Amino acid sequence: MxxxxxxxxxxxxxxxxxxxxxxxxxxxxxxxxxxxxxxxxxxxxxxxxxxxxxxxxxxxxxxxxxxxxxxxxxxxxxxxxxxxxxxxxxxxxxxxxxxxxxxxxxxxxxxLYLEFEKLKKKLEAEGLFAPEHKKPIPAYPQRIGVVTSPTGAAVRDILSVLKRRSPHLEILIAPVLVQGNEAAPQIAQAI
Missing domain, CATH: 2.40.50.140 (Nucleic acid-binding proteins)
Incomplete structure (x- = not known):
């Protein structure tokens, strides 16, 4: 009822x-x-x-x-x-x-904070934050990748803003689940 x-x-x-x-x-x-x-x-x-x-x-x-x-x-x-x-x-x-x-x-x-700190220490031990692994961010990117659900409101907002502000950019969408047990592995793989 x-x-x-x-x-x-x-x-x-x-x-x-x-x-x-x-x-x-x-x-x-x-x-x-x-x-x-x-x-x-x-x-x-x-x-x-x-x-x-x-x-x-x-x-x-x-x-x-x-x-x-x-x-x-x-x-x-x-x-x-x-x-x-x-x-x-x-x-x-x-x-x-x-x-x-x-x-x-x-x-x-x-x-949540303790888990974050543990992960941060693990990644630091692997050298992933070392300066030699960092790549410079280009002043004017030509292509942007977006990892998100292809049907959500977020992707529409992102595309709308990018089209208005930087119509010359090439946008690559990597479709993934953004909720549920399968979301994290899909997002990690897409990145």
Whole structure:
């Protein structure tokens, strides 16, 4: 049985739907704890701290305003596994939801970060980051290869921008799966 859709067929303005989402998020998801690994950590000149919380399946934007950031005595770092407490909010101007963080508890280095560091050390040991293996990037490339799904919106966006900005470029598409168990081997092979 299909769930009831109370707004089926109703027309909303962008503002109205965004404000409805904002009211729902902010009314329901208050005083919650979220665990995840910090990535894309950056501090604005204003003193606000922005970062993403991620796990293997998803990403949640986070902001800690300066007055709460000043209270935090620890050090936020890329790859740190944390538990944050705060409220979900929707930044209506961009239609983005995020957690407004009030407190942070550091748990440990996150698994994703540790796996990244392990892989980085392995590749360094193989000499893959050595200067003699690096090739200079041409100032004006003649050909660009794109490894992606041939049917996704991303490839259409890439082709549209390249056609507008650099119509002289030859574009090679390497079609691959971008999700699922077979995606990683296909992407690696195409590269």
């Amino acid at each position: 299909e769930p009831e859709a109370p707004f089926r067929g109703q027309v909303f303005t962008v503002t109205a739907i965004t404000l409805a989402v904002k009211q729902t998020l902010e009314g329901v998801f208050r005083d919650i704890f979220v665990e995840g690994e910090i990535s894309n950590l950056r501090e604005a000149a204003s003193g606000h701290v922005y970062f993403d919380l991620k796990d293997r399946e998803a990403l949640l934007s986070a902001v800690m305003f300066k007055w709460d950031a000043r209270k935090f005595t620890g050090e936020l770092q890329e790859g740190l596994q944390v538990r944050v407490w705060g409220n979900l909010s929707c930044y209506a101007k961009q239609g983005r939801y995020q957690i407004v963080v009030k407190t942070v508890e550091a748990l440990a280095k996150g698994n």
